[in-house]
Amino acid sequence: MSEMNTPVAAKVPSPEEVALIKKFLNDTTLFLGPDPEIMQNHDLMPRSEVEDECMRKVGDAHTIAKIRDRIQAGCDEGYEMVEQMGAAPGAKWGDVITGVYSASGDLAIASAGGVLIFSALVHHPIKFIIKNWVNDPTVGVKEGDGFIHNDSRYGNVHNTDQSMILPIFHEGKLVCWVASTVHEGENGAIEPGGMPSMAESPCDEGLKMCPFKVVENYQIKRDILTFLQNSVREPKLQYEDMKVKLFACLRIKQRIEETLNTDGPAALISTLRTTMENVRAEVKRRVSEWPDMTVRTYIIQDSTLRENCVVKINCQLTKTGDRLIFDFRGSSPEFTNRATNTIVAGLKGMLAQVFLCYVWPDLPRGQAAFAPIEVITDPHSIVNCSYDAPNSQSLMSIFTGFTAGQHAVAKFLYSCPEKYTKVHAPTFNMINTFIWGGVSQHGETLGNLCADLNGMGAGATVDRDGEHALAPIFATMADIGEQELNEEEVPFLQLVSKKMTRDAIAPGKYRGGQGYTMMVATKDSEQWGFMTVCQGAKFPPLQGLFGGYACGSYPLCKVKGVDVYDVLMNEPEKFKHSIEEIMNEQPFEGASYTTHHMGMGFEISKRGELFMISQGAGAGYGDLLERDPAGVIRDIEEGLMSPGVAERLYKVKFDPTTLAINHEATAAARDAERKARIARGVPYAEFIKTWNKPTPPSHLAYFGCWGDDVSKLYMGSPDKFRDANSPRPNYMPHPKDVRIAELESRLVALGAMGGEKQ
Amino acid sequence: MKVPMTEYLRLDLDAEQWECRVCDHVIGTASKSYKEGMLVHNRDPREIHPPIIDPEKYRFTFSPDPDWVRILEYYCPHCGTQVETEYAVPGHPPLHDMQPDLPALRAQWAKREELKDAVVGPAVTADKGHGH
Numbered sequence: 061m062s063e064m065n066t067p068v069a070a071k072v073p074s075p076e077e078v079a080l081i082k083k084f085l086n087d088t089t090l091f092l093g094p095d096p097e098i099m100q101n102h103d104l105m106p107r108s109e110v111e112d113e114c115m116r117k118v119g120d121a122h123t124i125a126k127i128r129d130r131i132q133a134g135c136d137e138g139y140e141m142v143e144q145m146g147a148a149p150g151a152k153w154g155d156v157i158t159g160v161y162s163a164s165g166d167l168a169i170a171s172a173g174g175v176l177i178f179s180a181l182v183h184h185p186i187k188f189i190i191k192n193w194v195n196d197p198t199v200g201v202k203e204g205d206g207f208i209h210n211d212s213r214y215g216n217v218h219n220t221d222q223s224m225i226l227p228i229f230h231e232g233k234l235v236c237w238v239a240s241t242v243h244e245g246e247n248g249a250i251e252p253g254g255m256p257s258m259a260e261s262p263c264d265e266g267l268k269m270c271p272f273k274v275v276e277n278y279q280i281k282r283d284i285l286t287f288l289q290n291s292v293r294e295p296k297l298q299y300e301d302m303k304v305k306l307f308a309c310l311r312i313k314q315r316i317e318e319t320l321n322t323d324g325p326a327a328l329i330s331t332l333r334t335t336m337e338n339v340r341a342e343v344k345r346r347v348s349e350w351p352d353m354t355v356r357t358y359i360i361q362d363s364t365l366r367e368n369c370v371v372k373i374n375c376q377l378t379k380t381g382d383r384l385i386f387d388f389r390g391s392s393p394e395f396t397n398r399a400t401n402t403i404v405a406g407l408k409g410m411l412a413q414v415f416l417c418y419v420w421p422d423l424p425r426g427q428a429a430f431a432p433i434e435v436i437t438d439p440h441s442i443v444n445c446s447y448d449a450p451n452s453q454s455l456m457s458i459f460t461g462f463t464a465g466q467h468a469v470a471k472f473l474y475s476c477p478e479k480y481t482k483v484h485a486p487t488f489n490m491i492n493t494f495i496w497g498g499v500s501q502h503g504e505t506l507g508n509l510c511a512d513l514n515g516m517g518a519g520a521t522v523d524r525d526g527e528h529a530l531a532p533i534f535a536t537m538a539d540i541g542e543q544e545l546n547e548e549e550v551p552f553l554q555l556v557s558k559k560m561t562r563d564a565i566a567p568g569k570y571r572g573g574q575g576y577t578m579m580v581a582t583k584d585s586e587q588w589g590f591m592t593v594c595q596g597a598k599f600p601p602l603q604g605l606f607g608g609y610a611c612g613s614y615p616l617c618k619v620k621g622v623d624v625y626d627v628l629m630n631e632p633e634k635f636k637h638s639i640e641e642i643m644n645e646q647p648f649e650g651a652s653y654t655t656h657h658m659g660m661g662f663e664i665s666k667r668g669e670l671f672m673i674s675q676g677a678g679a680g681y682g683d684l685l686e687r688d689p690a691g692v693i694r695d696i697e698e699g700l701m702s703p704g705v706a707e708r709l710y711k712v713k714f715d716p717t718t719l720a721i722n723h724e725a726t727a728a729a730r731d732a733e734r735k736a737r738i739a740r741g742v743p744y745a746e747f748i749k750t751w752n753k754p755t756p757p758s759h760l761a762y763f764g765c766w767g768d769d770v771s772k773l774y775m776g777s778p779d780k781f782r783d784a785n786s787p788r789p790n791y792m793p794h795p796k797d798v799r800i801a802e803l804e805s806r807l808v809a810l811g812a813m814g815g816e817k818q
Numbered sequence: 819m820k821v822p823m824t825e826y827l828r829l830d831l832d833a834e835q836w837e838c839r840v841c842d843h844v845i846g847t848a849s850k851s852y853k854e855g856m857l858v859h860n861r862d863p864r865e866i867h868p869p870i871i872d873p874e875k876y877r878f879t880f881s882p883d884p885d886w887v888r889i890l891e892y893y894c895p896h897c898g899t900q901v902e903t904e905y906a907v908p909g910h911p912p913l914h915d916m917q918p919d920l921p922a923l924r925a926q927w928a929k930r931e932e933l934k935d936a937v938v939g940p941a942v943t944a945d946k947g948h949g950h
């Protein structure tokens with residue numbers, strides 16, 4: 061209960077009365093909803109008396125390093141177990157993590173592999189358990205218990221991730237917690253696969269597990285398990301992975317007990333606390349080496365996954381002394397009935413990945429690295445949504461928030477003499493993959509996704525091109541998995557995969573790593589479909605760095621009215637292996653060829669219809685006229701870029717047959733282009749006279765602040781807005797209703813409504 | 819004291835000026851955005867990100883929509899280097915993207931050696947393995 065709920069009367073209540081009222085309210089709480097006191101805080105809990113005492117007893121750096129390595133190895137072992145045994149596709153490619161948490165719930169040590177953001181956000185549900193269940197006589201926390209959690213309003217990113225959380229006791233005292241988290245996929249939501257974009261309220265998002273007990277005496281309670289299985293599309297997966305997570309936690313518990321037996325609880329507790337405090341202090345020191353400065357950037361989400369619109373993620377990053385402050389005020393208001401909102405904890409967890417994956421990868425992975433960094437947001441905004449707003453597609457906002465952070469941080473790092481990585485242009489940030497579901501060729505009901513989401517093109521760095529389809533921004537060591545293995549279990553094939561999409565480029569002195577084409581078609585099921593959940597079909601979701609360009613945009617292409625399996629059988633020469641050829645040449649007679657934005661709600665497919673997308677490119681770095689001509693030719697040779705585009709953009713002159721570079725002509729063409737820039741460029745003061753507009757353009761549905769004025773948030777048009785501090789509902793009409801209204805108005809204009817009564 | 823701040827920009831902390839690192843041109847006062855000393859070009863994004871599928875036939879082509887986004891290209895007025903790009907909503911005022919605190923920077927760099935070039939940072943290399 062917050063202090064604001066204390067009644068205000070003419071007479072100010074005494075402190076005793078306030079305490080009594082608070083106790084009364086706490087004792088009579090009707091519903092233990094998400095707790096802002098827990099959810100808004102990402103810093104470490106204060107050092108407890110027990111921790112203080114343990115740190116005084118055991119402070120030797122060697123002992124602490126030894127124990128930390130042992131616990132780390134235990135976490136890695138648990139991680140391997142989940143990765144090898146987990147049933148979820150996510151488990152197989154590393155969308156998994158394990159970690160050890162302090163008695164107060166802070167993540168102290170996490171596995172070296174896997175998706176760190178998961179475990180960086182499990183401290184919230186643990187703190188909920190500590191606050192509410194430890195002393196509740198109907199629940200309690202005992203040796204042998206295990207808790208399950210997936211509702212992101214109580215912690216973590218989205219409710220497709222499930223955690224198993226175990227308290228660890230020593231001689232009857234709670235010493236720490238262990239947890240294992242997996243991107244499970246299916247969760248019984250309105251669409252299969254666990255990340256519904258059609259969700260218009262939290263009630264459409266499937267299982268909403270606040271932390272509760274599912275394990276007693278190290279056994280999964282069968283009645284609760286059955287209820288959970290009964291609530292999702294993949295009951296076997298639900299059971300299997302709960303067991304896998306439990307056993308991974310038990311293995312880590314075993315490693316912790318070995319340490320407790322050899323070194324005692326004080327050494328363990330001191331190690332966990334010292335590790336976190338040392339990391340936190342080191343982060344403060346590293347930040348203080350950055351230049352004092354304010355950097356501004358914004359990233360645009362071009363859809364809600366239901367309709368195209370312009371949704372701003374506004375970011376101002378200020379460093380002063382040893383403080384680093386992310387200010388996301390001015391970002392879009394939350395959408396009342398769209399799923400792309402995020403809980404602020406999710407944003408913070410993802411921003412932590414900027415540092416742990418890309419800036420300071422040498423730091424121990426845990427919660428402490430982001431603990432001292434500050435984050436400011438507007439209430440009920442897309443990056444700090446209310447608990448009534450759906451957030452099953454929070455990835456859209458945490459990924460674009462990540463990119464804003466990554467872009468801003470690069471501008472601080474360039475001048476730092478002390479570096480732990482190279483300065484890095486933004487990596488691609490959208491999960492361009494297919495989510496799928498239905499009934500498989502084996503009669504199983506399934507709902508999950510292709511691991512290709514992990515193939516994000518990397519941003520270029522200060523001295524190197526970005527790597528292609530490398531790794532997702534949330535897990536630099538994840539894998540793309542083997543599609544062929546997946547195809548044994550699902551009734552569709554990726555007919556084209558891992559082939560780079562030519563000319564989908566992010567140019568620069570060093571170019572961004574590119575993405576590959578995916579073409580899928582259902583084969584062996586009449587009840588199978590796909591969805592895609594990405595933005596960026598109209599407005600690139602990145603910014604370039606230091607004169608480099610961002611990526612382009614990425615649509616969804618469909619070919620219907622064809623069975624490509626018949627084509628492959630009877631006229632295989634008609635099949636083409638690029639989106640470019642299939643869409644431009646339209647080789648299948650009678651088929652329909654259409655393009656769409658990347659927010660495709662779940663759609664049942666017919667055998668042999670093509671759904672085609674491309675992974676995205678990371679951003680480029682530096683002025684493209686400085687690119688080594690040999691690099692340009694290599695890109696042509698590798699099929700990344702067509703010769704015409706290469707010559708036109710990079711001003712490289714070469715022989716069209718041999719690709720031999722004419723260096724003199726290239727230098728002359730580049731000099732001419734620099735002169736042409738000076739000729740066509742307009743002095744800034746003059747430019748902004750015609751460019752700058754006082755409000756967002758009326759032809760765009762624009763959400764968020766305009767320019768520097770972060771107090772006014774636009775809500776879809778220049779004359780609809782809210783005060784940043786005063787939340788208002790922000791409903792979107794159903795896209796089909798919008799379309800029907802458009803078509804009806806055309807009918808009315810034609811006088812063709814046929815006298816229909818209104 | 820001069821500090822390289824980006825691939826193409828340098829701050830002269832004493833004169834409080836932005837400079838071009840390619841041609842040494844003085845861009846303008848460091849109390850304002852370096853962009854104010856630049857030439858700007860409003861680039862149609864289709865020129866950089868070419869349509870891969872036929873724009874005559876299709877609504878979405880792999881090119882950004884020029885009515886939704888423009889690329890602002892900032893050029894050094896002296897040497898024509900493209901110092902920065904900004905993917906902008908049409909009409910959105912350009913951002914003051916780097917606003918340094920000059921007294922704090924002077925104090926910080928008073929304790930450091932001047933650097934002609936920025937530190938590149940470590941490359942990712944294969945570990946030699948665990949040894950005792």
Ligand SMILES: [Zn+2]
Binds near residue numbers: 839842
């Ligand atoms: Zn210059």
